[in-house]
Amino acid sequence: MTIDRRTFLSSAAMTAASYQRVMGANDKIRVGLIGSGGQGRSDWKLFLKNPEVVPVAVCDVYEPNLKLGLALAEQAGTASGPVASYKDFRQVIERKDIDAVIVGTPDHWHAIPTIAACQAGKDVYCEKPLSLTVREGRAMVDAARKYNRVVQTGSQQRSGPHYAQAVEMIRGGKLGKIAQVQASLIRNAMPGWGTAVDEKPPSDLDWEMWLGPAPARAYNKMRCLYHFRWWWDYSGGQMTNFGAHDIDIVRWAMNADAPQAVAAFGGRYCLTGAGETPDVQEVLYQFPDWVLTWTTCEMNSARKSGITVHGTNATMRLTRGGIEINGEKWSGLDAKQPGVEQQKYPGTEQHSAHVRNFLDCVKSRKKPNADVEEGYKTAVMCHLGNISMRLGRSLKWDAAQEQIVGDADANRWLTKEYRKPWKLG
Structure with a gap:
């Protein structure tokens, strides 16, 4: 599937406006996984343990990893329907039925999906290190602030008591x-x-x-x-x-x-x-x-x-x-x-607590423990x-x-x- 850039950005702007509401304590959070390798799946497992998380999509360019991510979503039994599979992250981000994405890709693929997700009105849990370069990190912070998104860096030690x-x-x-x-x-x-x-x-x-x-x-x-x-x-x-x-x-x-x-x-x-x-x-x-x-x-x-x-x-x-x-x-x-x-x-314990902190902030709109700017500075x-x-x-x-x-x-x-x-x- 090829997505025209103008169509993608137009759709993203509409989606951003639609997700500005503050969620209630019992609201479901519909999540997509971008990058279903070892670290991405570790994050995915932790997300799926939370009752309000609804898996919607899994994306990976390597089919065995894609299948493993889908299997985890099916085992969780919390999906509201079939969990979609993609090889292009843009197909995940353009979906209007996704509230947040996990970016579990290699480092050189952290910035582009995170910024695109912010533009599309989605909150982001992005693995560490936040970026491959200094300028990427600054652009990620700017996008999170411009579109008022919750972006948690996967520095889970910040959530360890x-x-x-x-x-x-x-x-x-x-x-x-x-x-x-x-x-x-x-x-x-x-x-x-x-x-x-x-x-x-x-x-x-x-x-x-x-x-x-x-x-x-x-x-x-x-x-x-x-x-x-x-x-x-x-x-x-x-x-x-x-x-x-x-x-x-x-x-x-x-x-x-x-x-x-x-x-x-x-x-x-x-x-x-x-x-x-x-x-x-x-x-x-x-x-x-x-x-x-x-x-x-x-x-x-x-x-x-x-x-x-x-x-x-x-x-x-x-x-x-x-x-x-x-x-x-x-x-x-x-x-x-x-x-x-x-x-x-x-x-x-810090891993589950870090995911829990992100989910709570998606609802409250507060800054998470490892806010994108902290991830950037590190x-x-x-x-x-x-x-x-x-x-x-x-x-x-x-x-x-x-x-x-x-x-x-x-x-x-x-x-x-x-x-x-x-x-x-």
């Missing part, structure tokens, strides 16, 4: 003055994910549509599905994968919008086979009176992943598994011990880290102007040229 508890402790001064925070993803993925040759795409995959706005490439099975994360055309490695989660929490806890400067180092030193993104990366973010470091290490697992907050009174280890606080021993002259005893708090930090590493130099960031200071070449990396006919908005 123990993360909120940690944020309260940090902001409340329990750890003392904080001057250093570390966040990391550590694992041993040696020797890598293997190699594959370019070949003809399988008949049940629309490779051209999978690429979409990304550069034309020959099909290679190590470029798509889960492994898209390791290619710059589609994602940003662990910086935008797990970094987007923990950096988001650090920003929240430290009440920080953006760094002043970024310096990053790293490369692909040990992993062999498919992929471009680094297996070792160190990123240093400078704020007015504290410093954040992000570490990627995929060739050795001796250290532990997570967030470590260093305060003058105590140190906090924060992961999805829980919170651990240990007091610090002062050694300076006339030192008075802070007297912080060891404390441990268990981790809490994505900016991730992208700046990757840009600095790839260019081999430090960057100064002007958050007000959303520009890298005095570096025209680096500013060109804030966006990417889309392959025709795709456009942003």
Whole structure:
């Protein structure tokens, strides 16, 4: 099915006007899934557990994933009729009987469907990282605000009660003055994910549509599905994968919008086979009176992943598994011990809570826990880290102007040229 752009936008404008009402507590929310791969289906399962969610459509360019998404909708037994299947996301968005969409696609396909859904009057649950580039993220925020849409970034740690508890402790001064925070993803993925040759795409995959706005490439099975994360055309490695989660929490806890400067180092030193993104990366973010470091290490697992907050009174280890606080021993002259005893708090459920928060906000029209602008600010930090590493130099960031200071070449990396006919908005 081919949708004329003028017809699509006209239909979208009519739909946007029709969905401005505030839903009641018992109203059904009709949902479409765009991107039924592993993460998309995980989100879909959580949505379908909520009694007010009515599945309407599933979209994926890979037929096996499409069938799996449809099967989940059928198993839920909450559909009001047959659940439609599509390979083109525009067919989902043009439907007037859909209130919200889940965008569970690879990163390079986050911006276009999200903006189109906002234009069509639909709310959006978009997986993290919010965008592939800085400029995409800004356009997504602008669309959400212009069309008054609820857009939740899939940074589910924002809805974890123990993360909120940690944020309260940090902001409340329990750890003392904080001057250093570390966040990391550590694992041993040696020797890598293997190699594959370019070949003809399988008949049940629309490779051209999978690429979409990304550069034309020959099909290679190590470029798509889960492994898209390791290619710059589609994602940003662990910086935008797990970094987007923990950096988001650090920003929240430290009440920080953006760094002043970024310096990053790293490369692909040990992993062999498919992929471009680094297996070792160190990123240093400078704020007015504290410093954040992000570490990627995929060739050795001796250290532990997570967030470590260093305060003058105590140190906090924060992961999805829980919170651990240990007091610090002062050694300076006339030192008075802070007297912080060891404390441990268990981790809490966050995935279902994040979906529940989105659904509640679709009804109330309040901003969700991981509002699109928060997702944007976190994505900016991730992208700046990757840009600095790839260019081999430090960057100064002007958050007000959303520009890298005095570096025209680096500013060109804030966006990417889309392959025709795709456009942003």
